[in-house]
Amino acid sequence: MKRALPSDSIRLLIPALSLTILLIAVFYLQPRAMSYVGLNLLFNLAVPIALATIAQMLIMTVNDLDLSMGTFVSFVACVAATFLQATPVIGVLILVAAIATYAALGVLIHVRTLPSIVVTLGMSFVWGGLAVLILPAPGGHAPEWARAVMISRPPLVPMAIIACVVIAMVAHFVIMRSSIGVILRGVGGNARSVERAGWSILGARAATYALAAFFAILAGISLVGLTTSADANIALRYTLLSIAGVILGGGEFTGGRVSPIGAVIGALTLTLAGSFLSFLRISPDWQIGAQGAILIVVLGLRLLLNRLENREKRS
Amino acid sequence: MTAIPLRKAVIEVADAKVSFGAVKALDGVTMRILPGECVGLVGHNGAGKSTIVNVINGGLSPHQGTIACGGEPMPRYGIAAARANGVRCVFQELSLCPNLTVIENTRVMHRTLAGWGWRQRAARIIGDKLDEIFPGHGIDPTGVVGDLSIAERQMVEIATAFSQVAQPVKLVILDEPTSSLDATLATQLLGYVRSFVETGGSVIFISHILGEILSTSDRIVVMKDGKVVTDRPAGEFDEHSLVAAMGSVVKGRDQEKRVKETAGLTPRLSQSSRRGKGLPFQAFPGEIIGLAGLGGHGQTDTLVNLYLGRTGSWFRRPEAQVAFIAGDRALNGVFPLWSILKNLTIADLPGLSRSGIVSEPAEADVGQAWKERIEIRTQNVGNPILSLSGGNQQKVLFARALATPAPAVLMDDPMRGVDIGTKQEVYAILRAEADKGRTFVWYSTEMDEVRLCDRVYVFNNGIIVAELKGDDVTEKNILAASFMGAAA
């Protein structure tokens, strides 16, 4: 065989390696983190970020970008902490309407060939406004069940780890293994040939957006489960974190090249980067900066690897 | 598939007409494909081969004419109807999703591959078909298509088209299927085509390698200028008669050629032969050089490389060496939001400005001068560029390049879709500019244009296979070099 590894595995190699190195460094600096409680603390906040990253990844699968991810997750958190907790039926209805809105956005973007960046930019104001309407001041209560799931203590392996593995597996199955996921990725890779094979690109895009909304809703609910209360600005950083997570995990902006497992690893890496620096006793001032630096380093590594691979192919 | 009554055409296109603007891509083509035959389809660039293929696979509705499948007229023929009737197509440009695996691409092409265990089924179908067509192919169906070589992708695409999932495969269109396969693979494919045809399937086979066409087809259809000019059993042709059939019916007037003595002169542009194969490229002052051969055999790449190597991406070189005239106007020529004037002057703005500010009077003068010189049909050069017809847009692109001081002009098939009157005007300007010492490098897919050149390089598979000078620049020689060269 000419190649030892298919390119999908190579794509996962660098994210996995970065996470491992970071994890080893954290354990070295703070051996106490190597425990059940320690791991749970390290990765707790990674669960909603991982879900939001999967949602963003879905949008990127069809070569679009969602700039409203952060405000949407905040909106869902507000709904979860109020309606979903007090009057579950209305809460569920609101969330279903949100999914429908996302599907409609997909249709609008496709039919009018609008730039997704601008449409979702506008939506970010809308979701933010709705969140403020629902919850003008921080407050609300997490639904009991969400709280129960998020703080549960399964034996041996902490909840955060199990949740991340489950998220990665489910997303991997839906997007990478199922026959529908193939079509969605095909739209990102070569929309014309998918269309020539008789598929509706419009339908595929609407489905992708709806699915993304579903994962983003899970992100919002799990976030409330962790924080017990919500506010309208609770997840604003998720827009940028989710994009960064997808890219860190080996995904690309165009061409339908995404990796759900990589995306979850990317989200974990970004979460861990913060803890790593605080263990290093570097001032928390540099936490965000470190995320940027890690992003740049990983992208640099990827470029290097791609170059080497191409050179190998050519020779 | 044996259920179909014998000798009823799999597909029948009658009197199909398609035109793109002024160009008649299909001018009344009638084609019947019977079960159990392989039809070879040949013709030079722009003869209408791709258009008729697009009509048959449902991607294009003819503006006039009818389509019937198995004897039934199909008034609403489209992609879905074509697939339902067992028509499959292997496109010239690769049409797999590069981010998906071979199995997943099979799934995209076959709607019914779904539900539990679809991966195993798809793997079996595509794997079996690959084994059947290309024994010993060594392609891993779980591999990502982007990692495969071009030849491997072509093999996958061919196997996907022939594989049967729900509807029986009745007609497979192969558009240059062997262009990226080596001799062994090509032989395997042609062998499979014969066995497919013998079991009652039909194939439309397009290739520029005449040997393949002659050995594989039962019947050969020759197209020229959107019409079928010859339709006879393959046994009645040999390579020479086939080339002759593709040539012009009317003998074009060959104008006087000037063969310049170039020995000892320094070329204005030069490029060594690619990967050590083929002839090197050289262009001298005052020459009009043609790049000929079938479309997509490296002519555009050569022009683009010549251009990019002589212009800066960070800084503008103070003295322009080359100018470029695009063939694909919409893709890399016209700036659609702008006026005619701005489109005309963009290539030489620094020449019209002082300390960075564009001098509007100077710009207007240039616009007026060129409007008159090449007769752009507009009241006002301030009108939007898109208000012009295609031919006049192309004139603006000509003026853009000619208005620069660059001594060499590269032309990437710029006359595509331009009416004959405009063409004549532009030819005269080119000749006049060449007489003043400018060099033109002209890639054209039209034989009449290539024949206007002083010297012609013929391309085949990315390399220059022949150099024709002066009176040797004839249709016969060019066709021979572009078709025969591949066999060597």
Place this chain on the structure above:
Amino acid sequence: MNIFASLSRKPWIWSFVAAFVVWIATILFTGGTSAIGLSQAALTFAAFSILVGIGQMFVITLGPGNIDLCVPATMTLAGTIALKFMQVDNSLILPGLVVAVAIGAVVGMGNFALIKLLQIPPIIATLSMSFIVQSTAIWTNRGLRIKPPQALAKFTTETTIGIPHVALVALVLSVFAFILLQKTVYGRWIAAIGQSNRAARMAGIPVDGTRFVTYILCAVLAAFCGYLLASFSGGAALNMGSEYLLMSIAVVVIGGTAVAGGNSNVAGIWGASLFMFLVVSMLNTYGAGAGIRLIMTGLIIIAVIVAAGGRNPNQR
């Protein structure tokens, strides 16, 4: 009549009409008492959006995918460091300005270096850069709030014949940007690149050089805006740039600049910036909450982009 006809064809006119309607509606509600105050406030706050909007407009003109997400971080960093450098000393006002501009230039170079060297889309390059710039700002600031030099604070908050100084500054820079876009070779080049990168390259335009300058220009304008905003609000705050991320893009879109690139519009940014501020104050005076204001803003952006249509037809 002809004037009206030709005006109505200009895309920027609508943002002005909208701004004017909202202005009237607000003033009518308050019985005319607030006319001067409202106008001055609108001009002042719009000026800051205009400054960052112009920079963002240059970048967006470069075509699909080009966007600078680093604007807020650059504003914060430039404001923070410039104020720290000036040490409330009036004699250091100009050197402080130079420092702010230099910070912008460095950030812009960094942005384009990432885009070019790592071959990553501008959105992720400027995003990574913004993380680092933001951290640098946090690190230098250390929670201290240094006051601007008195003369500078006075200049940014006062008016001349009723017009706020910051608005005058924005006007001067807008005229400069207008000339740059409409009259110079550089302006033609960025518009050409925005319409078709490939065609621009094949017309002999130095594409990389032009984009490099544009990213620097955008960052420098953001830095300058940060310098003014920090002085205006009596000190740099770490979140002072945050609302300008979306605002800088929104005013460009509403102002009639083509999101698909190649066509930019300085005047429209004025209309859009005034409009965005006036909508907020109108809804405020009508007693609508922050939620309604945000929703309205979002719907306006979407309505504008749907009405204006998408990418220009030759792309994709």
